[in-house]
Amino acid sequence: MKLPVIDIIVFSIYLAAILFFGISFFFKKNRTSEDYITGGQRLPSWAIGMSIFATFVSSISFLALPGKAYLSNWNSFVFSLSIPFAAIIAVKYFVPLYRRIQSQSAYYYLEERFGPWARNYASVCYLLTQLARMGTILYLLALPTNALLGWDISSIIIGTGIFVIVYAAMGGIEAVIWTDAIQGIVLISGALACLIIIIFSMPEGAGQIIEIGLEYDKFSLGSYGLNLSKSTFWVILVYGLFINLQNFGIDQNYVQRYMSAKTEKEAKKSTWFGSLLYIPVSLLFFAIGTALFAFYKVRPDLLPENLQDITQADRIFPYFIVTELPQGVTGLLIASIFAAGMSTISTSINSGSTVILTDFFKRGQKKISRKSEFRVLTISGVILGILSILVSLAMTSVKSALDAWWALSSVFSGGVLGLFLLGFFGKKIKQLEAGIAVTIGILVIAWMGLTPVFLKSGEWLSFKNPLHTNLTIVVGTLVIFLFGFLLNMLLHRKNNVLN
Incomplete structure (x- = not known):
């Protein structure tokens, strides 16, 4: 499926702008490792909040959430409803804890409590988790890109991986946070544009989407029964609470953002902003899925035979992007998908290299030069990025x-x-x-x-x-x-x- 030239231009301009913007931070004078890890604690709370939001969202969310709503209902949206409960605990306990101990590592606290083994265990688990996460996102990002652009999956994985490695490893947390903020805005804009276009494409407008959604029980949040073997409202709510406690409490990605804020008050503001922003945006993704379901119920002739099967739900949104959106907007939506994936991968590269420096390289050494610290951070970021590409390529056979x-x-x-x-x-x-x-x-x-x-x-x-x-x-x-x-x-x- 060949994209119009204007969409390719929009997409290419976006990628080039992000790359050069991220690299620009590498050339700032008098940078220290603290600048690389925490941005010198001079970043505004709104940008940190947008970065926390972008860390929540990935290309998986951008495509999988509409697919879930199209396939079934809004049961998975209950995950988002658990975020405020976890955010309350984070703001009350976790943010003050990390600001008080003033450690760049999320796992220094565990060493203080239980000794070196606890910190080593947590750090290794984190690095392995991030490699699996980056590899999975690279692979899942390549699938719709292959469908949208027709490029080879392995080439997409390698190209995207190298692209993110360059600006994440060179630019540090400032590059990650500011590019996350930009990519978060692009992501929200693209999703809003898509929903508006679907609504105006319906013969009877938004009311028809609601009517069809109610008829097919698309707005259900799941069963309220206590069956623990099914994806009920309560199972997803409790799962979401624990996952988000993990995010806010022990994830290096989030802890670095707490430490990047100017003050504890600013760190709390950014935590609230980023976490609560995800709720309406995830609702937007579910609304897109339900709107797509209604759109193709009204216009089944626009859906090819190979996508008529409801189990092909994850492929519906990419198909709609390519076939129904105006030229230029399609390029923006593809850029949004890449934005979601790249923001997550760049965050993992930066936080992973920080863990390698603080939890392994600097421990036991009295003094390390600024040049050595930068070398460790940069090389670690490149190595993590390369390993994530290899993990992603291995996943093509899973x-x-x-x-x-x-x-x-x-x-x-x-x-x-x-x-x-x-x-x-x-x-x-x-x-x-x-x-x-x-x-x-x-x-x-x-x-x-x-x-x-x-x-x-x-x-x-x-x-x-x-x-x-x-x-x-x-x-x-x-x-x-x-x-x-x-x-x-x-x-x-x-x-x-x-x-």
Whole structure:
């Protein structure tokens, strides 16, 4: 499917502008590693907030959320409704904590509580998670781009990866935050333009979309029953709360943004702005999916036979972008998809290189020159970017990249979140108790997260996880948290008896 020249021009201009803008920060005079990691704590709260928002959103969200709404209903929107609860906890506890300890690493606190092993464990888990995340996003970004532009998937992965590596590794957090802010604006503008065009394309306007949506139960938030094996309202709400606690509490991406703000008050403002902005924008994505469903119900003749199958929902939005949008707007929408993916990848490159410097390279060394710090940050960013490209290329042979990503991320994130909460709320918990609790938790998380992937239906049925996959991080975190307290009580009781 060949794009008009004007769309290619719009798309190319956007990419070139982002690249040169990001690289420009590399040439600023008297830059320090603190500038690279926290932007010298001089960035405005609105830009940091936009960057937090862009970290929430990826190209997966841009395409998958409309696809979910088209396929079923608004059940997944419940995830967004959990964000304010997590943001309250973040603003009250997490932001003050990280601003107080003044560490550039999210995992320094764990070393203070439980020793070097806890920091090493969390840092390694974070790096592995980010590699899987970047690889997945690069791969999933290549799929619609292949459909939209007809380019080879491997070439798209390599080209996009190199593109992001250049400005993320060279520009530092300032380049990431300012390009995130620009890309967030482009993303929202593109999505709004798309919804408006769909509404005006309906014979009876927005009312017809609502009418068809109600007829087919498209606005449902899911069942309110207590079935823990299904994607009910409550399962998604609890899952969203724990995932967002993980984001706000232990994710280096977010912690760096807390530290990039001028003051604690500004950090809190940016946290509220970025997290709450995601709610209406995700609602916009679901509205697009429902509007597309109504549009093609009214005009089924515009949908080719290979897309008539409802299971092809993820391909509907890209098809609409190419075939129904005016010239120029199509280029903007493709740029929006790239914007969402690039903002997430660039954030991971920057935060991953920061973790390598602060948690591994600088520890145990009394003094490192500014030149050496920059060299480590830049080289680490390039290496992480290259590894993510290799991971993405490997995913071209995986049956379901999303399933693989969810399984891996649940194993890594659940253990670290449980350890962090144990350290934060369990002031009397010691290293040994935490270590045993994490070991037990990881075994539970691995069982819950990996058995659905490796065990086929009917095989070892009694051994398989009976709960919904989304509850893996919930159960794993609670196991670590509760076992930590239980072990502490048992060991202290034993000591008291012996004394």
